[in-house]
Every structure is written in structure tokens, then in C-alpha cells.
Amino acid sequence: MSNKSKIDLETLKKLGKLSRIPIDEKGSNELMKDLNEIIGFIEQLNEVDTESVNPLSSVTGHNLPIREDVVDDGNKNNDVLENAPEKKSGYFVVPKVIE
Amino acid sequence: MSNLLQFSISEALSLLEKKEFSTKELVDTYINAIEKTKDLNMYLTTCFDQALEQAKISDQNYLNGSQRFLEGIPLGVKDMFCTKGIETTASSKILKKFIPTYESTVTQNLWNQGAINLGKLSCDEFAMGSSNETAAKGDVINPWNFEEKRTPGGSSGGSAAAVAAKAALAATGTDTGGSIRQPAAFCGVVGLKPTYGRCSRWGIVAFASSLDQAGPITRNVSDAALMLQVMCGYDPKDSTSSNKNVPNFYNDLGKSIKGIKIGIPEEYNSDGISSDILNAKDMTINFLKENGAEIIPVKLPLTKYSLPVYYIVAPAEASSNLARYDGVRYGARIGGNSLDEMYENTRNLGFGDEVKRRIMIGTYVLSSGYYDAYYLKAQKVRRLIKNEFTEIFKQVDYLVTPTTPTTAFKLGSTQDLLTMYLNDVFTVPASLAGIPGISIPIKLDNNKLPVGIQILGKDFDEQGLLNVANVIESCASFKDTPNGVAS
Numbered sequence: 267m268s269n270k271s272k273i274d275l276e277t278l279k280k281l282g283k284l285s286r287i288p289i290d291e292k293g294s295n296e297l298m299k300d301l302n303e304i305i306g307f308i309e310q311l312n313e314v315d316t317e318s319v320n321p322l323s324s325v326t327g328h329n330l331p332i333r334e335d336v337v338d339d340g341n342k343n344n345d346v347l348e349n350a351p352e353k354k355s356g357y358f359v360v361p362k363v364i365e
Numbered sequence: 366m367s368n369l370l371q372f373s374i375s376e377a378l379s380l381l382e383k384k385e386f387s388t389k390e391l392v393d394t395y396i397n398a399i400e401k402t403k404d405l406n407m408y409l410t411t412c413f414d415q416a417l418e419q420a421k422i423s424d425q426n427y428l429n430g431s432q433r434f435l436e437g438i439p440l441g442v443k444d445m446f447c448t449k450g451i452e453t454t455a456s457s458k459i460l461k462k463f464i465p466t467y468e469s470t471v472t473q474n475l476w477n478q479g480a481i482n483l484g485k486l487s488c489d490e491f492a493m494g495s496s497n498e499t500a501a502k503g504d505v506i507n508p509w510n511f512e513e514k515r516t517p518g519g520s521s522g523g524s525a526a527a528v529a530a531k532a533a534l535a536a537t538g539t540d541t542g543g544s545i546r547q548p549a550a551f552c553g554v555v556g557l558k559p560t561y562g563r564c565s566r567w568g569i570v571a572f573a574s575s576l577d578q579a580g581p582i583t584r585n586v587s588d589a590a591l592m593l594q595v596m597c598g599y600d601p602k603d604s605t606s607s608n609k610n611v612p613n614f615y616n617d618l619g620k621s622i623k624g625i626k627i628g629i630p631e632e633y634n635s636d637g638i639s640s641d642i643l644n645a646k647d648m649t650i651n652f653l654k655e656n657g658a659e660i661i662p663v664k665l666p667l668t669k670y671s672l673p674v675y676y677i678v679a680p681a682e683a684s685s686n687l688a689r690y691d692g693v694r695y696g697a698r699i700g701g702n703s704l705d706e707m708y709e710n711t712r713n714l715g716f717g718d719e720v721k722r723r724i725m726i727g728t729y730v731l732s733s734g735y736y737d738a739y740y741l742k743a744q745k746v747r748r749l750i751k752n753e754f755t756e757i758f759k760q761v762d763y764l765v766t767p768t769t770p771t772t773a774f775k776l777g778s779t780q781d782l783l784t785m786y787l788n789d790v791f792t793v794p795a796s797l798a799g800i801p802g803i804s805i806p807i808k809l810d811n812n813k814l815p816v817g818i819q820i821l822g823k824d825f826d827e828q829g830l831l832n833v834a835n836v837i838e839s840c841a842s843f844k845d846t847p848n849g850v851a852s
């Protein structure tokens with residue numbers, strides 16, 4: 267891959283949209299510079315031959331354990347809502363989503 | 366009784382048992398020490414009333430002879446561990462006023478054995494950083510040469526500083542790419558990252574789930590053994606938790622290292638590494654030789670690719686884990702006219718710059734069209750790095766390396782991102798491979814700052830690591846204390 271900037275303003279805005287972090291015009295140049303510096307750094311990996319290597323997603327070496335499908339917990343409604351910034355009648359409250 | 370702060374965990378336990386002093390006296394002494402070291406900005410929250418209540422129970426247990434394994438030992442807890450009824454923020458504004466309704470498994474294990482919580486310790490925001498400078502509540506000051514305002518390291522900077530400053534007898538930390546070992550080295554204390562799966566991750570604020578691991582930060586190796594023994598163990602609530610037997614780490618300390626093979630990887634020797642650090646490595650090699658270990662130079666050519674792998678895998682997992690901070694379920698909410706606007710306002714003001722950068726990088730490497738080139742590629746190289754360790758451990762029993770390329774730098778002195786990331790160049794490889802590592806202090810450098818040495822071992826061989834560390838510790842006889850210490 268080339269050394270030219272991977273993340274331009276358009277890509278940055280798309281990333282902001284995807285991650286729900288708004289990009290403010292003022293700081294966007296600085297942020298783009300930082301992100302491109304990191305991308306440039308991680309692209310060193312292209313030097314490594316990974317032909318026929320299986321990706322490693324977990325180092326545990328064991329399969330995820332399976333348990334009986336039985337209820338062993340519950341009745342945590344109040345606990346779950348305890349820290350909600352806004353709640354009503356046992357539900358989380360969010361801004362209106364349908365007109 | 367003379368200054369109670371001087372005693373290690375094992376000493377304190379034996380003196381408490383002999384009724385030389387009470388748990389209440391010990392806890393009072395630590396509360397006083399925390400007040401005296403306030404300027405170092407280590408604690409985010411304290412829970413002294415609760416600690417004193419617990420001390421009463423501990424004193425009763427000593428009176429009845431029914432004391433538990435860590436009865437009455439006052440600890441600090443990194444703010445990444447959820448503590449029931451006590452604010453847990455991961456040093457982030459977005460979790461301000463979050464009061465968990467549950468306790469993390471690791472801290473619950475400690476309280477079940479009689480340890481006492483003094484409070485929550487600062488760290489980098491969501492454990493993302495190597496200097497504790499990304500903490501929402503400001504810089505933690507390293508107790509060594511504290512007037513020079515140096516970093517304690519990170520991300521478990523508050524934990525390492527508190528143990529060094531004697532504002533906690535020991536502390537918990539978490540390590541994703543070096544966050545226990547690097548601050549331990551910078552603060553002249555012992556930091557142990559166990560094998561991935563040794564300690565349950567349940568109830569720990571998630572950063573990068575395939576790397577995160579809890580471990581102890583302590584004054585010496587035997588305290589690390591005592592803490593680890595209680596912290597680890599199988600937990601059905603963490604699907605990656607290991608059901609391997611937990612040895613009696615403390616009782617089995619002190620075994621001879623005669624005949625064991627120690628590898629010295631030549632790649633752990635970056636540009637700009639200080640001569641004091643290289644000298645500490647040579648001293649360590651001599652200690653090991655004097656004790657009958659065989660020293661073998663080895664090669665780990667993929668070492669230099671560990672950081673690039675880490676800066677793909679960790680942000681990718683973080684971008685996914687941190688999607689939960691949406692202003693709906695917990696923490697801060699900044700309102701908006703629509704749901705999306707509320708999410709964006711909340712995340713924009715709630716997250717700091719480093720966290721935002723990592724979420725963006727993670728989102729980029731996982732996004733359509735880039736997934737194979739970055740994320741999958743990194744996972745493949747991670748496999749090769751793991752294999753390289755597996756092969757090397759067929760030739761040697763342990764590896765010895767410097768923990769960090771430098772000693773503690775001045776706060777605010779590292780502006781460049783990649784220079785900051787390079788702090789973890791010697792600690793990240795073990796995190797990627799999931800193997801255990803420990804950092805122990807060896808000496809002071811020219812600036813009177815501690816230098817740490819790292820020992821790495823095979824999966825689940827924490828016992829062996831502790832034994833080797835124990836030998837090095839007694840040879841190094843590191844007895845210096847920082848000037849920013851409570852007394």
C-alpha cells in the first residue's frame with residue numbers, strides 16, 4: 267500500500283458517522299494527521315508473509331463453554347435501570363424516534 | 366508500634382495475627398497516608414467509612430481466630446473494576462456518576478478473603494494510554510522525584526503510584542498491552558500480568574476483550590503471589606476464563622532456579638534505550654547466572670510487528686466495546702433533538718481525544734473494504750507472533766527483557782503519538798500471545814528513577830515467573846523509596 271493519506275476528510279466524516287463521534291471542522295486536520303500517522307505505522311504489517319496463516323482471534327485455545335439453557339439469574343429490572351440518565355415506568359427513555 | 370506503612374502484605378498478616386496492631390489501626394494509617402499524598406492525584410474516589418466498617422469485621426475475625434487469607438489488608442482498586450455502590454468511571458467523563466449495582470469477580474474474590482477497599486485509583490481513560498495523562502481527572506504524579514512532575518506510566522498509573530507512595534498496601538491493575546508492567550517499572554514496584562484467562566474479566570470495564578487481563582501491583586514478589594492467588598480462578602461468567610487449577614503461589618515461592626534456561630531476546634533493544642536500562646539487564650543476567658541458570662541468546666524476529674498488530678486489534682475491539690456508551694443506559698447524557706444527535710453529543714463530550722482516535726482507527730480497520738487488509742492481516746500476524754513464542758519456549762523456560770525503553774518521563778513531554786505508543790514496545794508482544802509477564806524493579810538510573818526488568822513465561826506458568834522474579838529480587842535488593850511517599 268502507498269504512503270499517501272488514507273484518511274481524507276470524506277473518509278473521516280464517514281468514520282465519524284459510523285462511530286457517532288461528530289467531526290468538527292476545526293479539529294479535523296489535526297485528527298486526520300494523527301489517524302494517517304497511525305495507519306502508516308500499522309501498514310508495516312504488509313512486510314509479513316501471512317499466506318495460509320489462520321487468523322488468531324482468541325489465545326485461550328479452548329472452545330467457548332456451553333451450559334444448560336436454564337434461568338440462573340434475573341429479576342434485575344431495577345438494577346439494569348439504576349444508572350439510566352432517564353427512565354420511566356421500567357423503561358429507558360430516549361428522544362422521540364418517530365414523528 | 367512503629368510506622369505500619371513499612372510492612373508488606375505477608376508481614377502485616379503475621380503481625381495482625383499476633384495482635385501487634387489492629388486492622389483498624391492499619392486502615393487508619395493508610396487513610397492518613399492517602400490524605401498526605403493527595404497532591405499526587407492518585408485516588409478518584411475513596412470509601413473510608415466502608416473501609417473502617419470492614420476493619421471492624423476483620424478485627425473480630427482475628428479475635429475469633431477465623432481470619433481469612435487477606436484479612437484486613439487495605440487495597441486500592443483501579444477504576445476499571447466495577448465496585449458495587451462505589452462510583453466507577455474508567456477515568457472517563459462518559460461514566461461520571463456511574464454506580465455499579467454489581468461487583469467485579471476479581472474484586473469480589475479479594476473482599477471474600479478479607480481484603481479492604483480504600484478507594485478507586487486513577488488510570489488512563491478506558492485504560493488507553495501509557496502515561497495516565499488521558500485521565501479525565503488530570504495527571505497522576507509519580508512519587509519518585511515528585512517535584513519534577515513525572516508520569517507514573519499507564520494505564521494503571523494511579524495503582525502503581527499508590528503502591529510506591531505507600532497510599533495502598535497493594536493495588537489491582539489491568540493490562541491490555543503493558544498497563545500493569547510499564548507503570549510498575551516507572552514507579553519501582555512489582556506488576557504481574559497473568560496468563561490471559563487466569564483472572565476473570567467479568568465486571569471489568571472492557572477495552573480490548575481478547576487482550577484485557579487483571580493482575581496485582583505490589584511492593585514485592587511475595588505480595589504479588591499472595592494477591593494473585595486470591596484474584597484468579599475459574600469464573601463461569603467469563604467465557605474465556607480458565608478452569609486450570611490455581612497453585613498455592615505463595616507457599617511454593619523460593620524454589621531454586623538452578624539449571625533453568627533463560628532466553629535473552631536480542632530484538633528487545635530498541636533505538637534510544639538508555640544505558641541504565643541495558644545495565645539493569647546485564648545485572649539481572651549476572652544474578653541469574655550466579656544462581657545457576659543457563660543464559661541463552663535467542664531471536665524473536667517478529668517482535669517489531671507486535672505494536673502495529675496491537676494498534677489494529679486493540680482499537681478494533683475497543684470501537685466495538687465502547688459502542689455501548691450511548692447516553693441511554695448509564696453514565697452521562699447530553700441531550701439532542703434526535704436519537705442520533707443525542708448519541709453524538711454524548712460521545713463527543715464524554716470521550717477524550719485518545720479514546721476518540723482509537724474508536725476511529727478501530728472503526729476504519731473494521732469497515733467494509735478494509736477489514737481484510739487491516740484487521741484480518743493483524744490477526745494473522747498475531748498468530749505468527751504467538752507461534753514464535755511457542756517455539757522459543759521449546760528452547761528456553763523464561764525470557765528476560767527490559768520492561769520499558771526509558772524510565773519515567775516528564776508529564777507533558779511526549780506530544781508525539783507514535784513515541785507514546787513505543788512505551789509499550791517490550792510489553793505488547795506478551796499481551797498478544799496471552800502469556801504471563803512480570804516487571805520487577807532492579808535499580809535506580811542516573812536521575813534516581815527506577816528501572817524495571819520483565820520476565821516472560823509459558824502459558825499458566827505464573828509460579829515459575831514468580832520464582833525467577835523472587836531470585837532476581839533478592840539479588841537486586843532494591844530498597845530505595847521515593848521522596849513522594851507517605852510516612
